[in-house]
Amino acid sequence: MIYKKYRRLLIFILSALFGLLSSFTIPAWSNSPNPQSLAREGQQSYNIGDLEAAAKLWQAAAEAYQKIGDRERMSKSLINKSQALQDLGLYPKACKTLLEAFDIKNPDCSQTQIEQLYKTLAQQRGSLTLTQAIGLHSLGDVLRRQGLLAKSQEILQLSLSSIPESPQKSAVLLSLGNTERVLGNQIRDRWDYDVVTEIIDRQSLTDALAPYQQAFNYYIQAANIASAPPIPKIQAQLNHFQLLLEMQRWWRDQTNRRIVSWSRFSESQLIQRAKDFVSRLDLQLNQDALTLQNQITPNLATLAPSRAAIYAQINFAESLIQNAQINKVEPLLENALQQARILQDKRAETYTLGYLGKLYLKQGQFSQATKLTQQALILAQEENINGDAREITYLWQSQLGTLLRKQADFKGAIAAYTAAFNTLQSLRSDLNANNQDVQFDFLQEVKPVYLELADLLLQSNLSDDELNSLIVPNPSIKQEKSNTNKPQKRLELARQVIESLQLAELDNFFQDPCSEAANVAVQIDSIDSTAAVIYPIVFPDRLEVILSLSGKSLQEIVIPINEQEINDTLDRLYDYLDNVTINDSARNILSTSNPNPRELKENLQTLLPTFEQIYNWLIRPFETQLNSNQIKNLVFVLNGRLQRVPIAALYDGQNYLIEKYSVALVPSLQLINPQRLEKQQIKVLAAGVSEQIQVQGEFFAALVNVPKELDQIKQTFPASEKLLNRDFTAKTIQKQLKLNFPVVHLATHGLFSSNPQKNFIITGDGQSISINELSTLLKEPGKAVELLVLSACETATGDERAVLGLAGMAVRSGARSTLASLWPVGDASTAKFMGEFYQNLKKPGGKQADALRNAQLSLLESLKLNPPFPELKNLPPHPYYWAPYVLVGNWQ
Structure with a gap:
């Protein structure tokens, strides 16, 4: 990172x-x-x-x-x-x-x-x-x-x-700075939404910079050792310079996001404090960056030609491009290119040519940029013959794709992006297994390759034969034989690209290739004839939605709404539903001891049009097909901010989506094992914590209804085993799992977040089990867990990648599916909901998604008959009470 x-x-x-x-x-x-x-x-x-x-x-x-x-x-x-x-x-x-x-x-x-x-x-x-x-x-x-x-x-x-006293000291200090920088990134990226909000509101520059203070100190020390060689000293200055620019952009993005939210609620004081904060931070970081730049420029000029000197110049050039100082870049790269050729260093030469191409691309000189990028690519491919230069090759393949697209050569662009896509697919396991340090950056860098290729395929008017001549299939995925027409071929390729992006994102999340994909491109026909799979794909200029029905060609619809409008809508939904920093969010209204019914009614009346808007994007265009094909289950493959939307609560103006369909989420169809749960053999390992418990200094509230929840499970499935409080430990779970429980139910506090190490559940002995530890426990050889139910856990608020923790739990744990909640639900209603869920799960012939739907419908009907406040009597039940439950993975 x-x-x-x-x-x-x-x-x-x-x-x-x-x-x-x-x-x-x-x-x-x-x-x-x-x-x-x-x-x-x-x-x-x-x-x-x-x-x-x-x-x-x-x-x-x-x-x-x-x-x-x-x-x-x-x-x-x-x-x-x-x-x-x-x-x-x-x-x-x-x-x-x-x-x-x-x-x-x-x-x-x-x-x-x-x-x-x-x-x-x-x-x-x-x-x-x-x-x-x-x-x-x-x-x-x-x-x-x-x-x-x-x-x-x-x-x-x-x-x-x-x-x-050694000259080597500077180089070691540089490395310490780099390690501290990665640690700083971890701290920063794992801050909860409200922690960042508080720093902005308090205008605390000290706290904003705190994760990196040690990295700054090491970089400064490394650069100030007089006896050190010039290379580590200038590398320390370059890394320090980059870090300042990166922090500046990160805090601008975070502050602007909150200003947009506060603008919806006319929070003028908060907005002004945020503007003051980012202005003061910009001033300080700009001054520090300018001082460093004035030191770096003459120091670079004195370096003798070497590979390290070449990369230092490329590094500085990249920083200047990002800092909008593009006029200073060309002399740096031209000098680096000359040095690479003098040294006959082909790898350095391909990087320098490629970055010159990038410079000309930024300047709109597409012809020259294309020529340089092609030269860089040829050199990279030559390097690939003698070794492994794939991490260079894909860069210039994708850059060539960008250039060809800008010059309206869509056929050439598809070919170039496909080549980059296949290179990335082949790198997938190698890079993830070898290098956790640059994982997140790697994903952020390559994600546009997937999206650009999908974009080009979806807009393509090429024939099947033309597409086949351009696209070399990725050998890791075997294609099923089928008689497809032109739209099927084009859409199928686009879908495969999006599925691959989902897998890459999960791999990146866990920092290793944990998700074993099927070796055949899975079709919905082979899973469930009553299900439809919906793939929403957000592009800068539009939203595209692909629909997959059993036995039918893929269908697509294009909605002319740009990415900014989509994100504004999804952010508005989040602000009113679950944003802990917004006073009028449903979470804050309902977390008070005496909720205000008028506020809750106004909140619901604001939320419903937003849920309806998303329904109009994802569902309404396909209503006729869904009805005529007697579809009962909707399965969503979501990405980005859509991942935190409670899909069951999408609203058609009269009814919620769950009132018409069962709903499930999958990270990728390629990860689905479509085996049905054997109802005759169900027994549940039901464990929970009902007492207040302290873990590492933090208190977790008592969940007084957990014993009732576990008793209900035991009554429904008498062969089940119950572990409560002190009886619920990692060791007892491990021991019981040897007895083969297809369903594991954990009623305890837990969290899903964008930090895999912060995904945890609390056990009755005051310990926490991480997602990795739980995965190890559940993967008892020969004892597959079909369903993992996580009751009382929640996803981290404001964390767009948190649902990856939930999806990843399903994949990583070895369980074929996982049931959990997007936000915390009162344990009394949870106990009632879970009782309904297991009663439905017991019914012969039903699916897990049906059991979830019927339990949610039961909750909905109860709320309609007995609304929590009279003011809500003529309105649909508020989604905050019933909609957080999601099923991820196999819905069968």
Whole structure:
């Protein structure tokens, strides 16, 4: 998560900029000519960008030194080899190589091995050699890129303490700054909506910058060491500069989002405080950034040609483009290109050509931009022949697609974007498995590739034959044979692209390829003939919705509404429904001990037109087809802000959607196992917490109706097992799951958020179980969990990616489906709802989605007959009471 907006430099550039290029030229070689020769050849290969050859030569040198008993120089060669592997993005291999350098037997880079190495070397603190310190430095970088940030921090601190007066100190401080920067991003990205709102409202610049203060300190120290080589010093300044610009944009976006919300409620004082906050923050960050820029410019000009110098210039050029200083970029990139050619460094040359192409694209010089991008792509593909340059190749394939589209060559654009799409699909598992450090940036960078390709396909008027000639299928997905007409082919391709985006987003969320997709492009025909799958896709200029019906060609409708209007509508819905920072939201009205009926009535009257608007987008265009095909189940594949909409509450002007259809969400049809729940064999592992409980200093309220909820389950399914309070622990869950429970019901506090490590449930012994830990518990070999019910859990407010935590829970846990809620519901109504749900689940022939629908309808009818306030008697029941429950995954 090093960059949000500086993403195109990606893995190889990140490796070069954050690595230890100057540290690894260790000239003190043995007198033995063979290892010395091998080591020098390795350095030469590395200097011209032939990383695979460099790694092999350094490995050979290490083996030769080992034979003559020169342990010190063997370690140096292995450290050099590790740097080459890092630059290739092969972080697990680089980590194992470093452990070899420290004489660890059978290195597997497990946390246990890392911890043991740290303990051993920490005891020798103060007497470590320079080679050991350099090895620790490199290991700290690898651990950061693998997401082990606390370990990276520890290892780098140990390296720093071992080289107090060495020129290497600047490079270690740079790496510490980078690790602290990633930690800062984690803190910032995991702030709840109301935490950010409070910082803006208090106008606290200190709190706004707090996550990055340590990173700033390390960057400043790195740049101020007089004896250090110029490269790490200027890299520290560049990273500091980028971070200032990134923070400025992030806070502007967050502040503007709140100003829009507050404008709906005429909160003039809040709006003025927000404007004052962002104005003061801008002033401070602009001053700091200008000071740094004035230092960077002359420092860059003094660098001798090297790969690190080339990437430093590209890095600065990218920052200047983002900072709207485009007039200063071309001389930097032209100089970098000249240096790359002098050094015969093909990888550096392809990056420089590509970024020159990007510059001309920004300036509207499409012909020149296309020529440069094609040159960059040819070089990247040549590099791919000898090694793995896919992370470079897709950049220029997608950039070429953008350029061809702008020049109205839609056929060429589809071909280019398809090539980029296939490259990304092949990278999917490799990058996710190797590099957690740039995961989120990787997704943000590549998401436009998926959307642009889908956009082009949906607007294409090419024939099937033309499309087939352009599109090389991704070999990881086998296509089912079917007689399709032209729209089916075009739409099917677009749907596959959107499905792939959903998978990539889940992979990114968990920072590994956790979701095992089906190896066949799944059709609705093979799942449920009474279901329709609806794919809404938001483009900048329109909303497109694809409908998939069993035995029918895909259908599409185009709604001429731009992305800003869609987001404004969805934000308005969120503000009135669940925004804890808005006084008039339903959540705040109903959370008071004595809710005001008039406020709740006004809130509902505001919400209903918004729910109707979304209904008009997603459902109304297909009403005739849904009725004529006797559709009973609607399955939604949602992305972006649509993910936090309670779909069951969409309103047609008279009825809610749930009154006509059962509703389910799926992250992707490719993740669905359509097996039905065997009703005769249902037994439930029902666990819950009813007492007030304290976890890590935070108190969670008593859920007094949980015993009733668990008793109802036991009555409905007598073979069930009940675990209440102290009996509900991770160990008891693990023990009971060995007895094969197809349904697991957890009635306890929990949270879904955009932070996978912040997805948790509370157990009766005052502990929390993370989503990863729960996944391990539920994946008992041979004991598949069909349905996971999470009662009393909620999704993080204001968190657009939080529903990924819910969807991911369904996928990651091994359960085929998950039932949970989008916002907290009173435990009394939850107990009643869950009782209804299980009674419906027991009925023969019914589906899980039907059981959910009937339970919601029961709640709706109860609210119609007995509204909570007389003022609501002639209005539909407020969705806040009944609509948060969602079923994710297999709806059968």
